[in-house]
Every structure is written in C-alpha cells, then in structure tokens.
Amino acid sequence: MKKFIVLFLVLTLCAGVGGCKKKAVNGDSVHVKWYLFTSSADSDNTEAFANAAKIAKDKLNVDLELVGMNSSSYESKIQVFTASNEEFDIMYASNWMNDYYQNVSRGALIPLDDLLKDTPELKKAIPDYWWDAVKINGKIYGVPNQQIACKAPCYAIPTQNIKSMGLDMSKADTEYTDYKELLNSVGDYAKQVKEKTGRYTFFEGGMWSEVTMYGMEELLGSGLPGAVRYNKDGKIEVINQYESEEYLYALEKSRQWVLDGLKQPNDIDSSEKRIDEYLGEGKVAPWINKRPTYKPGLESGLKTYYDVDMSVLFKTKPILSSSGLLATINGVSVTSKHPEAALKVLELANTDRDFFNAVAYGKEGVQYEKVGENHIKKIANPAYNVYSWAVGNVFNGYLVEGDADDTWEKTKEMNEGAKRSPLIGFNVDPTKIKSKIANCKSVIDEYSDILDSGTVDYKPIYEKFIAKLKAAGCDDIIKELQSQVDKWQSAK
16 A cells, blocks of 8 residues: 555656745854655666755755665664664655654654744745644644645546547546445446456555545544544544444455456555556556545656556545645654754755755756756656655646646645645644554554455454454544544634
C-alpha cells in the first residue's frame, strides 16, 4: 500500500511563481545537512545538489549538504540517526511516511514557534489553517509543504481499454458520495472487462488506502486506529475504523472480486511487474489504478509516468482535512546544531523559486530543459530522483511539459473550495498513548495488506487482527482520542 501511495505522490507535479532574494545568515557560514526524500538510491545527484547548495550559499551564507535517501529506507534510517544523536538538520515527515506525530512524541523534532519569528516570509507564505494543522499541544514542529491538500479519491483507467473494449462507463464520470455505490460501479467495470476479454483486472492501490473515500478522517494518520465519520449532527464520534461496517464492506468486496475472477489473485507482489510487462510489449493491461486524490494535471502526470493515456473516473467530492494538510512536512531535527540556519533553508525552499526548482528538479541542461517560460521537460538520463512535493511550496515550481498553464491556479482553487473537515485545527496529543500507538502500528503492518488483498478468506484473519489490536491497546487509543476531541469541541 505504501508503494502505491508513493507512486501517487511522484505524480504530484510542480510549478509556480517568482522567487525573492534572502538576507544572509549573520556571522560565519554554518553547515546544514538535509536528508531529502527520494524515489530511488541509484541516481547520481552530485552536480544538481552542488548547484542548489551554491544558491543557498549565495543567498543565506549557509554550507548546505543535500543527501538523498531512498523512500524504502528513509523512515528506519532517520529513526536510527536521531536515536544515536547523529548530527543533521532537516528531515521529511508526514502522516504516512516517517510519521510526524511519532517523531514529535519521541522528541525527534524541535518546536519552531520561536524560530518562526525570525523567518517572517516563511510564516506569511503558508495559510494559517495549514499552520494550525501541524500544531501539537499548541506548538508547531514542522513546515507543511503546500501542494494539493484536499482529498478526492478516484480511479484511473487506460483510455485505450475503454475505447477498445466498448465499455459502458455511464456510471464512471460521477462524483460519488456513497462508498457502496462507488465500489459497486468499480466492480461493474471489472465485470465488463472479464466479459469482454476473459481476463481479470489488475487492481493497483489498496481497497483501504484512502479512508476519505468512505467518508472518514483518520486522526493519527498512517492507518492507525482512530477515525471519525463525516456526519450532519455535529457530534464528532471517534471509532476504530477497522471495526466499522465500511472496512468490512471493503474486505468483502475485495474477496468477492478475487473469487469471481474480476481481480488478480495476488496484488501484493506481482501486479506491478505484470503491468510493466504489458507496457513493455506495447500493450495495455486490463487495469484500474486507484489514486489517493484527483488534482489538476493528474492525467498528464499519469501519461508522463506510464506513457499511456489515462482517463480519471469514479471521483469522490473533495474534502479538506488534516490528513491532506499533514501529507508532506519538513522539520528540524533535535540533533541540529544550527536550527536557525536550518529554518532559513526551509524558508528559502518555500519562498524562493530558483532554490525550490534547483532542489526539486535539478540543474537546467542536466536534469531538465526549459520548453517555455514556466514549463520544463525532464531529461531521462541522468535521472533525478528527488520528490518535488517533499521540498517545499510546489506552487513555486515549474510545470512539467503537458501540464496546463493554469494547473497551479486550479489546484489552489480546489484546496480553497473543498468541503472542510470540522476537525481542522484539532491536534492529537499522543503523550499518553504513544506506546500503544507503536504496538497497534506493528499489528496493522502485520495484517492490513493480506486482508486488503482479497487473496485469502478474510474472516478468520480479521478476527485475529481485531483481537491483537485490542490487546495492543486500540480501545484505550479510541477513548483517549474521544476525550481530546470532546475537550477541543467544548473549548471552541
């Protein structure tokens, strides 16, 4: 599931507005080390990193060391570094990778409130509701990276499949509000594929990978227990989403699709390889790709990545929640010797166009070439593996060839126009439950993928899963979260 989510996020493409000159850090130059979140470990980014470091040196008088770290090992390595008190300055965190809440609870990130007084451009560049979302116990521990923040889960289907198979897609181009209707329509697509081709559909992306689709919001992120349903009565009830009718319905559908031959029998370790084989042969697999959210430019991003025209369908209405606002954050490590300079670097990443693009896309003529004033074309070799959305404000970034000129304007409009969660501004204090959170995470990591896959009879496994969650303390987590939500609501 993490792999899918990472893929989606690769396709969050960046462009934007102009940069500005920064005041240099006072005194002698200091060293700042930034562990960047990257897609792979095999790219040589030396020249690009040196170019970005030169910009930081010129504008901040900072000796910036950029170090790319593969997504598959990022979280575990960062935890080792902070536990061993290794000196570094900037880390990536989120609610799905290198968990922001857990990093705060274990003291790995420093509070930034006082430091932000010396970075006024940074504070001003990010909307207040975004800053509210990253507060824990009233303090800011991270700088949120502006991007698509609202969630509107959807599915992408190769356009060629729709045309060549003569599929009835009349129920597909709809903004769904009912998860049962949505899943039934997706199942109908797979059934038509089976009838037309005799083959099952490759389902890429988990059934439970984005709970917004089910009208829920997770309070702790990373699939941890503790969610609320969006309802109309104003009461905010915290539930264990894994004991909900929504979760059981998703498991039931996934299993039934496999039994009916509509879905590949194993979507844990083989589906991507088999899809790639199709694409390598110049063919398009019977395939549906779940996306965590729709956003302007998604179609062109998918086309760039897969080299196949994709139609984005089965959308849900966009919702802005803390989940989307916490999807990508940079924070300052507790091991930093120069936190002031580190935050100045993050200010640059969020306000200066030249620096953002240098870190996000590499060096012009080496990693990309300009194909217009605001558009670039990536150069495949040498590859560049930095995720632009993990650097800073993507609205300061270039647009990638194929993106519409107004991509960023429409993205901002989508964020501002989305239905807002009643919990924006509420922040969990994990202090009392941090050990139980860690215990539950281990249980979820053990069971969630196999249950989600539909490849086994989920009922006996599900019973063991719930029993282990309860033994790990999930009921205490729910009780504590409900208490915190109630106090927050009563104080409003």
